[in-house]
Amino acid sequence: MKFDIDAFREISQTLRRNKSRTFLTGFGVFWGMFMLLVLLGGSKAVKSMVSKDMGNFATNCVIVMNGITTKPYGGFKSGRQIMFRTADMDELRKIQGVELATTSMSQWGVQAVYGTNKYNGVNFQGVTSDYSRIQFQHMKYGRFINDMDNAEGRKVATIGWRVYETLFPGGGDPCGKFISINGIYYEIIGVVAQTSSNFNINGGSDRGVFCPMSVMARLYNRGDRIWGLMVLVKPEYRSSEVMNQCVNMMKQKYLVAPNDKRAIVGLNIESMFTFVRNLFKGLDLLFLLVGIGTLLAGAIGVSNIMMVTVKERTTEIGIRRAIGATPKTIISQVIAESITLTMVSGMFGIIFSVMILGMVELGFTKDGVMTAQFQVTFWQALLALLGLITLGVLAGLAPASRAMQIKPVDAMREE
Amino acid sequence: MMIELKDVNKTYFGAQPLHVLKGINLEIGKGEFVSIMGASGSGKSTLLNILGILDNYDTGEYWLDGRLIKGLSEREAARYRNHTIGFIFQSFNLINFKTAVENVELPLFYRGIGRRERHHQAMEYLDKMGLTDWAEHFPNEMSGGQKQRVAIARALITHPRIILADEPTGALDSKTSLEVMELLKRVNKEEDVTMIVVTHESGVANETNKIIHIKDGIIGKVEDNVDHNASPFGENSIMK
Numbered sequence: 176m177k178f179d180i181d182a183f184r185e186i187s188q189t190l191r192r193n194k195s196r197t198f199l200t201g202f203g204v205f206w207g208m209f210m211l212l213v214l215l216g217g218s219k220a221v222k223s224m225v226s227k228d229m230g231n232f233a234t235n236c237v238i239v240m241n242g243i244t245t246k247p248y249g250g251f252k253s254g255r256q257i258m259f260r261t262a263d264m265d266e267l268r269k270i271q272g273v274e275l276a277t278t279s280m281s282q283w284g285v286q287a288v289y290g291t292n293k294y295n296g297v298n299f300q301g302v303t304s305d306y307s308r309i310q311f312q313h314m315k316y317g318r319f320i321n322d323m324d325n326a327e328g329r330k331v332a333t334i335g336w337r338v339y340e341t342l343f344p345g346g347g348d349p350c351g352k353f354i355s356i357n358g359i360y361y362e363i364i365g366v367v368a369q370t371s372s373n374f375n376i377n378g379g380s381d382r383g384v385f386c387p388m389s390v391m392a393r394l395y396n397r398g399d400r401i402w403g404l405m406v407l408v409k410p411e412y413r414s415s416e417v418m419n420q421c422v423n424m425m426k427q428k429y430l431v432a433p434n435d436k437r438a439i440v441g442l443n444i445e446s447m448f449t450f451v452r453n454l455f456k457g458l459d460l461l462f463l464l465v466g467i468g469t470l471l472a473g474a475i476g477v478s479n480i481m482m483v484t485v486k487e488r489t490t491e492i493g494i495r496r497a498i499g500a501t502p503k504t505i506i507s508q509v510i511a512e513s514i515t516l517t518m519v520s521g522m523f524g525i526i527f528s529v530m531i532l533g534m535v536e537l538g539f540t541k542d543g544v545m546t547a548q549f550q551v552t553f554w555q556a557l558l559a560l561l562g563l564i565t566l567g568v569l570a571g572l573a574p575a576s577r578a579m580q581i582k583p584v585d586a587m588r589e590e
Numbered sequence: 591m592m593i594e595l596k597d598v599n600k601t602y603f604g605a606q607p608l609h610v611l612k613g614i615n616l617e618i619g620k621g622e623f624v625s626i627m628g629a630s631g632s633g634k635s636t637l638l639n640i641l642g643i644l645d646n647y648d649t650g651e652y653w654l655d656g657r658l659i660k661g662l663s664e665r666e667a668a669r670y671r672n673h674t675i676g677f678i679f680q681s682f683n684l685i686n687f688k689t690a691v692e693n694v695e696l697p698l699f700y701r702g703i704g705r706r707e708r709h710h711q712a713m714e715y716l717d718k719m720g721l722t723d724w725a726e727h728f729p730n731e732m733s734g735g736q737k738q739r740v741a742i743a744r745a746l747i748t749h750p751r752i753i754l755a756d757e758p759t760g761a762l763d764s765k766t767s768l769e770v771m772e773l774l775k776r777v778n779k780e781e782d783v784t785m786i787v788v789t790h791e792s793g794v795a796n797e798t799n800k801i802i803h804i805k806d807g808i809i810g811k812v813e814d815n816v817d818h819n820a821s822p823f824g825e826n827s828i829m830k
């Protein structure tokens with residue numbers, strides 16, 4: 176298709192002939208484009224808000240918790256409190272699908288002190304190095320608790336972001352300094368970077384102070400009793416199966432009736448994630464369908480109007496044919512008109528929606544930190560543009576073929 | 591021969607099939623200036639449309655400048671219309687959202703000629719028609735005679751071999767009709783264009799050199815009219 180200044184003049188001349196109709200038709204496409212992008216941006220924002228909540232947690236993970244028996248079994252009456260032991264971590268590893276098993280001990284609401292600075296409400300946890308493989312810890316300074324710390328029972332601590340900010344308002348690397356918790360001094364070996372994750376087990380790391388589990392067990396006489404176990408499943412195994420294996424193993428070990436549903440409970444994190452992920456997919460699909468539907472309605476409007484226009488222009492097209500326009504030039508002119516109309520109005524839709532999304536995003540920005548991402552990406556906009564051109568061609572196709580059917584003799588038979 | 595028709599038939603297949611041209615045999619030489627006369631509905635326009643490749647015929651042969659015109663593709667047909675044939679209509683058939691000069695330019699646009707060159711040539715032809723001052727006016731701002739002169743300029747700009755005019759004076763008063771006929775005569779002489787005019791005004795026919803009568807779909811009498819005395823009202827007068 177030849178597209179030069181002449182062709183463009185032809186197009187703009189014919190489009191300008193009927194301004195109000197051109198405008199109304201264009202508005203349909205504009206609105207469709209606008210809706211599509213705003214919906215895409217909206218769904219992205221919802222996703223970014225929710226996925227932030229789950230960000231740092233391993234998804235292929237199951238949790239096994241202990242409780243109270245509800246059935247008599249193995250000579251025991253019902254109502255017995257089951258407590259796991261730290262040795263169970265190694266026990267569970269014998270199951271093939273288990274990558275690792277870990278746990279944490281915790282003390283809530285303790286006070287951390289550095290110099291004159293105090294932080295109340297610390298979530299004080301004794302952990303092994305494996306803990307950070309299930310609940311990822313991004314380090315700002317230093318390192319997380321490791322196996323040596325546990326083996327040697329070192330009194331060291333990795334502290335969370337809020338605790339760090341309060342105890343060290345001046346900033347800087349606090350490693351090597353000592354904080355006191357319940358009168359016992361711990362050497363700081365690391366600071367966990369700020370997280371936005373709301374999904375965690377035994378409290379978030381922002382308010383946390385982590386020490387080796389062996390230290391907590393010893394200093395607070397906790398023994399080897401623990402509340403439950405976190406199990407990381409090997410990638411090639413199904414976590415629901417591994418979870419059942421773990422639960423059954425623990426039931427056997429602690430003499431719990433196989434059909435006792437309360438004494439030992441499995442929690443499949445993966446299925447929770449999958450649920451949310453599917454929810455997102457559905458949401459995405461819904462938004463996409465609504466947006467594309469609206470856009471399509473706009474395009475059909477264009478096609479419809481072009482159809483009427485072609486019909487009205489029978490004489491004109493006949494004249495053009497009579498003085499030497501080939502069917503190809505007529506077709507390409509109708510399609511070019513359709514593309515121009517969809518493109519220009521679609522572009523306005525893109526610009527307008529980007530502006531609106533930008534403004535909404537600004538509204539969601541607190542203290543210079545964006546809390547939700549609304550803006551569509553450059554590629555999405557580009558894709559939308561390409562889609563628009565395709566739509567323009569498709570919308571022009573039917574009217575163009577109609578225009579082609581107009582015979583030059585029709586030019587004379589108007590009267 | 592510029593135009594040669596051999597036993598051309600045309601039937602319109604409407605609600606009832608209508609056999610309009612029933613075996614037309616016709617020869618028109620190069621540079622001739624002929625008119626076709628006949629009663630309303632006798633098939634004059636149908637014949638002219640076939641000559642102009644605006645419509646196709648059913649059986650027979652149509653030779654244009656030594657080439658058989660039959661079963662042309664749309665592209666070939668468009669090429670003939672653009673290069674060989676110029677059309678003038680009773681109702682002018684100007685595009686009303688284009689100015690006079692834009693209308694005249696249009697055939698050259700479909701030839702792919704540049705804007706400036708197009709404009710230059712169109713202005714030249716408008717000048718020949720005495721319409722320089724009307725170049726930027728739209729058709730609805732012009733009189734019938736002016737519009738027809740714009741249409742003539744549009745037909746001439748491609749230097750066609752034949753010009754087909756279907757009642758070119760049908761919408762004009764007698765004085766303007768005469769002017770238009772003078773113009774066509776001049777074009778026929780100066781540019782050596784074969785000119786075929788359909789009319790049912792004897793005064794108009796009288797201006798041409800040959801009068802072909804068509805009746806009920808066949809060619810009747812063919813009068814030589816070099817003396818231009820066929821009109822009962824004398825030379826250079828058109829009775830409306």
Ligand SMILES: Nc1ncnc2c1ncn2[C@@H]1O[C@H](COP(=O)(O)OP(=O)(O)OP(=O)(O)O)[C@@H](O)[C@H]1O
Nearest residue numbers: 602603604608610629630631632633634635636637
């Ligand atoms: N497209 C068409 N479909 C069906 N019938 C048609 C068509 N065009 C013309 N006719 C019929 O064919 C016959 C010849 O028409 P044509 O237009 O050739 O006549 P004409 O000699 O030009 O008449 P006039 O002097 O009124 O212009 C008429 O009876 C007309 O009704």
Ligand SMILES: [Mg+2]
Nearest residue numbers: 634635636756
């Ligand atoms: Mg007619």
